Amino acid sequence: MINKCMFSAFRYVLVLYAICFTFLFVSTVPSLFGFTVTVQETDYHHLHRGDIVVFRDESSSSKNELVLAHNQELDVLVTAQRDSLSASFKVIGSYAYHLPYIGSLLSL
Secondary structure, X not given: OHHHHHHHHHHHXXXXXXXXXXXXXXXXXXXXXXXXXXXXXXXXXOEOOOOEEEEEEOOXXXXXXXXXXXXXXOOEEEEEEHHHOOOOEEEEEEEEEEEOOHHHHHHO
C-alpha cells in the first residue's frame, strides 16, 4: 500500500516537473527568431517581478512605448518608457509581449 502511494506521488511530481520545464522551454523559443527574452526583476507598470518579457528589434518610434535599454557605464538593462530614458541608455528592443510569473520558476 505504501509503495503504491509513493509511486502515485512520484508520478504527480514528475508531471508537475514536466509542465514547469515545458513552460520554461516555450518561453525562450522567441529568442531563436531574433527576439530578446528577459526576466523582469522589479515591478514596472503592468509588468511584475518574475514575468518573462519578450522584446522585438528596436524599430518603432513611439515616444511613450515600453523599451529594453542598456547602459554601458553601469552595465545594466532596464525596462522603461522611451521618453523617460537618459542619453546614456541605448535602446535594444521594443516591448512585444510578456508571460506572467513564469520567470519566478527560475529562482526556485
